[in-house]
Amino acid sequence: MLSVVVIIIFIIQQSYPTYQLETIQAVLSSTVDLHCSVVNQNLESINPAKIVWIRDDQADIVSLDSVITVRDSRLSILTMDNNDRQERTLRIINIEEQDHGLYRCIQGDITLNEILLDVLIPPRIISHTPEHMHMTVREGRDAEFSCIATGHPTPTIIWHVNGLSRPGIVATIEGKNESVLILRNISRYDSGRVDCSASNTLSTVNRQFLLYVKYKPMVTVPFHLSYFRLYDSATITCQVCSIPSSTVFDIFRPKKAVPIKKGVKDQFEGFINETCRQLTKTIYLSHPSLFGPYVCRARNSLGVNHAEFIIKELNQSTKHMKSITERRPSSTLSTIINLSTPSIFTTTNDTQLKIVTTELIAQKNQAYGSSISVLLLIILCLL
Template sequence: MLSIVVIISILLIYQPYQTYQLETIEAALASTVELPCSVNQNIEPTNPAKIIWIRDDRADIVSLDSVITVRDRRLSIQTRTSIDREERVLRITNIEEQDHGLYRCVYGDITLNEILLDVLIPPRIISHSPEDMSLTVREGQDARFSCTASGRPTPVIVWQVNGLSRPTMITTIAGTNESILILRNASRFDSGRVDCSATNSLSTVNRQFLLHVKYKPTVTVPFHLSYFRLYDSTTITCRACAVPSPTIFDFFRPKHVEPIEHGIKDKFDEFINQTCRQLTITFYFSDPSFFGPYVCRARNSVGVSHAEFVLKELVQSTKHLKHITEHQPSTTPSIVTSTLSSVITNNDDSPERHIQYSYKSNTVVTGINAQTNRALQLSTSFLLLIGLLFITSRC
């Protein structure tokens, strides 16, 4: 019974040295850290020994009491002694990534302390695809980007396309911290910046890609039907947007290969922006054959597109107005003039279409000849004279 009590007492005395808790100390690169270790001087080990620091993952003895045993000027031992305790603090300056690991402080056969030195490392993007930071695909194809990042703590990778997050299109490969972004069925609106950002508690690092989505031209004209008179002039514009820029861009007659040449007074081609061109022409309708259907056609390496429009002839009308005039015999001619003028203007999203026609008709009514009037007056006087003579003879 006495022997059992002695064994329990010994276990209680040595318990603080036989049980210890793993401690984790975080340190950033280029910083300085101190790893503490102390021993109670009132406890004498069976075989007196010195305090030793050991790097477990390398099986290196770093120090023997207050002496550094490895060739590294960044390491030193800070000795601190008190009445009941003796300390050997391992100091590491200008922390490097290789300093990460498990350190143990032992005293004889007793482990006094065990510390995991966690060296914090800012994130780094160690590989990416495409390597030249630029990707070109056709509209409707998939666009694939990837980033692999390292750091401690493990960085979180976030993707953005033109400033917007696309989380549903991201895949992370476990164990490598590689993140893949796949834009399914890429459209022209995806063209622009694709950002890969890796972030941990220390900082954020970014890689910026450029995505170019090629698409065939989109061709537009402001109107599709317009009326003009023969010998009129008009200006027509056509806009084509595409990536890459159209190699063919001109006005054609349907089913014709060559651009139109006749009837054009002026032509002007300009770039509106990096993807859009505008072509402006001025037509002069000197011949009726210039009226009819036309197309504005644009072609690039992806495809060809066109927009149709029709120029129709406005035929002048010959309406007649009937004027009914009443007049009395007069020695002065009477002239009646009537004028009809009408202008129709169509205001819509297309360029102005003007239909203008005018009609003038003049009607001249001539009065009764003055000589005829005088003959009528003489006849009337003669008849009155005969009547008077007849009445006188009866009496």
């Protein structure tokens, strides 16, 4: 009797081999087949029951043999019967997120197969702050952004400011997969894009915020010191960058509240970019009073700033030594020395000094020669 029981158990084990839990991953909108088969050996005598598919997590009977028992047009049973084996494959098309779960194929009280269907879901950002996708903050204060993402596997959220990883405080709120970026003490150079990226094994999605940092005007001038001649036309340029745009932007004399008007021949103002402007003025320097210090001043709702520059007069008068046209014949070497005083060195260059010295020596030699000639004539007369 014992031997008969052992034989029956052996037959059952051969007809229904042991199974292992199988995991199948499927992407949203794809199609998946869940296979289940049974060997026909002694099928009728051992277990004539029909093959059934069950959804464990919902306690639903999905199919009975080849018939789908739930209202879902996406489900179907593929059957194959032959002398050796019966197969009942559960096909699910256009996979949805709710299809995730444990499926069991049974016959009577025997489990033939057990499959965990793991539905892979691309990342999706379902909420973000600010909602209108842009933020304006005053320079020196903090800016806070947040993103909540869903997907399977759980997405990883990373942040970039103007394409770079900027040091900041990133907090992750468990249970919601929410990431919060806090930028401390922001500056005008943080203005631009703030990107929130959520990634998993399937793909990456992004949300792009625009950050505007308000700051008082930043004024620059290309040249802080320029030289011009009297009656020249001086072209001067200054630039300002600010958010919000400057309400006052002009060139003034120091401590004056009204922009310069005297001598202005022409002026032009234009935008360099969204936040920067340039002012160019041409001043006709018709009077010495137009030389001196100037300031380029700009003001917006956050404050005032300025840059200073100076216009100086260019003097090119050259002092020339007067030519010596007449000298007394009795001029001596002391005359040359007296003429070659340090005052000459301070008013002429080396070349001019050499010319003057040569002329004086020549005149001295001429006077000396004339004296010798007169002396010889007197001697001859006496003889």
